[in-house]
Amino acid sequence: MSCLTFVITSYGTSHSVSVSEILAVRELDVGGGTNDDGRWQKMPQKLTEAYPYAFTVSYVERARQHRWRCSDVTFHCSDGVLRQQWIQTIREQLTALTSRPKHLLVYINPYGGKQQGECIYEQKVAPLFACASISTDVIVTEHANHARDHLKTEAELKKYDGVVCVGGDGMFSEIVHGLVSRTQRDNGVDQNSPEEKLVPCSLRIGIIPAGSTDCICYATVGINDPVTSALHVIVGDSQPMDVCSVHHNNTFLRYSISLLGYGFYGDVLADSERKRWMGPARYDFSGFKTFLTHHHYEGAVSFLPATDILGTPRDKTRCRAGCFICQHDGQLYSGDSPEESKTAPDVSDREYEVGWGVVRGKFLAINAASMSCACPRSPMGLSPAAHLADGTTDLILVRKCSRFNFLRHLLRHTSKDDQFDMTFVEVHRVRRFRFTPRHCQNDSELDLRENGKQLFSQICRDHPACSCSPAYSSWNCDGEILPHAAIEVGVHCQLIKLFARGIEEQPLFEDLANPQCAL
Numbered sequence: 001m002s003c004l005t006f007v008i009t010s011y012g013t014s015h016s017v018s019v020s021e022i023l024a025v026r027e028l029d030v031g032g033g034t035n036d037d038g039r040w041q042k043m044p045q046k047l048t049e050a051y052p053y054a055f056t057v058s059y060v061e062r063a064r065q066h067r068w069r070c071s072d073v074t075f076h077c078s079d080g081v082l083r084q085q086w087i088q089t090i091r092e093q094l095t096a097l098t099s100r101p102k103h104l105l106v107y108i109n110p111y112g113g114k115q116q117g118e119c120i121y122e123q124k125v126a127p128l129f130a131c132a133s134i135s136t137d138v139i140v141t142e143h144a145n146h147a148r149d150h151l152k153t154e155a156e157l158k159k160y161d162g163v164v165c166v167g168g169d170g171m172f173s174e175i176v177h178g179l180v181s182r183t184q185r186d187n188g189v190d191q192n193s194p195e196e197k198l199v200p201c202s203l204r205i206g207i208i209p210a211g212s213t214d215c216i217c218y219a220t221v222g223i224n225d226p227v228t229s230a231l232h233v234i235v236g237d238s239q240p241m242d243v244c245s246v247h248h249n250n251t252f253l254r255y256s257i258s259l260l261g262y263g264f265y266g267d268v269l270a271d272s273e274r275k276r277w278m279g280p281a282r283y284d285f286s287g288f289k290t291f292l293t294h295h296h297y298e299g300a301v302s303f304l305p306a307t308d309i310l311g312t313p314r315d316k317t318r319c320r321a322g323c324f325i326c327q328h329d330g331q332l333y334s335g336d337s338p339e340e341s342k343t344a345p346d347v348s349d350r351e352y353e354v355g356w357g358v359v360r361g362k363f364l365a366i367n368a369a370s371m372s373c374a375c376p377r378s379p380m381g382l383s384p385a386a387h388l389a390d391g392t393t394d395l396i397l398v399r400k401c402s403r404f405n406f407l408r409h410l411l412r413h414t415s416k417d418d419q420f421d422m423t424f425v426e427v428h429r430v431r432r433f434r435f436t437p438r439h440c441q442n443d444s445e446l447d448l449r450e451n452g453k454q455l456f457s458q459i460c461r462d463h464p465a466c467s468c469s470p471a472y473s474s475w476n477c478d479g480e481i482l483p484h485a486a487i488e489v490g491v492h493c494q495l496i497k498l499f500a501r502g503i504e505e506q507p508l509f510e511d512l513a514n515p516q517c518a519l
């Protein structure tokens with residue numbers, strides 16, 4: 001990447017902008033008095049007379065809380081040829097940035113979150129893409145799974161440098177399913193085999209947050225803000241991410257990128273789906289209701305701990321932009337060199353069965369977070385020290401406890417206190433895990449939808465006036481309900497890439513309001 005920087009000296013302050021963060025450069029018609037986008041230019045008359053040739057550079061400016069903004073700086077010179085030389089040189093530098101997308105395929109979910117997807121895209125994102133000379137093909141989805149199926153079968157992916165998803169975590173999940181399935185099919189990989197090594201997707205995905213939780217955007221960018229996300233797309237960021245595959249009886253069910261939750265989060269989702277009309281507030285309502293019902297579920301969790309890695313789920317350090325642990329553990333796991341592949345556990349290697357652990361019991365919640373799952377509701381996330389791209393998922397087991405203790409545990413998700421430092425909570429960083437509910441009838445597990453209720457009413461008939469929990473909960477897989485309770489999960493290290501860079505450590509904050517500079 002080019003490291004050319006230039007210094008803007010404005011009102012006595014100096015400001016350096018890396019070429020990699022320049023969005024566009026364009027001529028400015030000083031006489032016209034307005035910018036390309038119609039904004040009025042306040043220029044001292046003396047300056048415009050002495051330096052009538054001007055051009056404007058748009059660049060990324062960092063604001064508070066990981067927010068990025070598009071700022072403009074206008075340069076004036078006395079010579080038209082000199083202006084052209086500057087514009088041409090900057091354009092050449094930008095063209096040399098090969099990681100930047102030129103043509104994008106955009107999917108908009110018009111019904112996600114507060115149903116503002118189309119408006120957010122048209123008003124906040126499309127003008128930025130146009131300014132950066134990115135061309136787009138835009139599809140507003142007409143039904144659920146429209147984007148997934150289009151990507152899986154029809155989309156001419158060769159035409160594009162990336163896919164943009166305007167919506168929430170559920171919409172993002174659709175895009176991931178479309179892209180991952182398409183990539184496996186094109187490479188002859190069978191998704192139904194839980195032990196198959198999947199082929200990584202080449203196209204990056206950009207998320208413009210317009211959903212309810214938007215935790216994947218929040219945990220990879222640091223804020224849910226459409227403009228910030230659009231700018232990460234334009235500068236061509238790349239953030240690899242782990243993806244979990246979920247199987248039942250050697251049949252592929254779904255992929256998960258953020259949370260796989262049984263018990264509490266499964267019940268919250270199942271209840272909230274019936275209250276979609278409430279918008280994002282449905283999660284608060286159903287969360288409160290589920291907390292009061294306080295159901296626990298019996299079963300066995302077996303898991304393969306990740307033993308050859310640097311991080312642990314109780315670390316105080318966090319996965320941030322340029323994360324060393326993701327680079328180290330990701331390389332270790334990818335098995336690029338023959339020597340490394342010996343130490344990297346291949347998911348198909350059954351010898352690793354030896355290292356499996358088992359925990360049986362009654363659980364209020366079983367959560368697998370393959371990233372922190374930070375979101376505005378829980379700024380640290382379900383597993384604050386989880387990594388985006390280390391090839392592991394954090395398996396969090398919350399055993400049956402009192403309502404009071406469970407509330408203490410939940411409330412710690414909203415503060416800096418350690419939610420794992422409780423006697424009824426354990427957490428393991430794992431590569432694979434399986435869950436078998438207690439009432440599961442071996443391989444021919446009951447289909448939850450059809451028989452779950454029947455079984456529950458049977459149990460309750462046997463125990464009149466009981467307040468016992470139903471036999472099964474459901475799995476919340478990134479906001480979708482899975483049809484089975486018995487599942488097998490494997491992490492696929494760095495299977496997808498986002499137009500993001502991870503949360504930046506210390507964002508610079510500078511105020512530079514519309515500076516004017518002479519060359």
Ligand SMILES: CCCCCCCCCCCCC/C=C/[C@@H](O)[C@H](COP(=O)(O)O)NC(C)=O
Nearest residue numbers: 168169170211212213214259378410413478479
């Ligand atoms: C009593 C106080 C309790 C506060 C607990 C706060 C914990 C919040 C942790 C949320 C973890 C979110 C993980 C993300 C899940 C999304 O995939 C899913 C779907 O999101 P979407 O509707 O598509 O944006 N959302 C939920 C809530 O299940």
Ligand SMILES: Nc1ncnc2c1ncn2[C@@H]1O[C@H](COP(=O)(O)OP(=O)(O)O)[C@@H](O)[C@H]1O
Nearest residue numbers: 112113141142143144167168169170171211212
């Ligand atoms: N045009 C559409 N009509 C109805 N549902 C859709 C449409 N497009 C996508 N969906 C579905 O809407 C669900 C929720 O979308 P999402 O964007 O994640 O919003 P939210 O965060 O509010 O759940 C997803 O499961 C997705 O499959």
Ligand SMILES: [Ca+2]
Nearest residue numbers: 242370387392
């Ligand atoms: Ca991970």
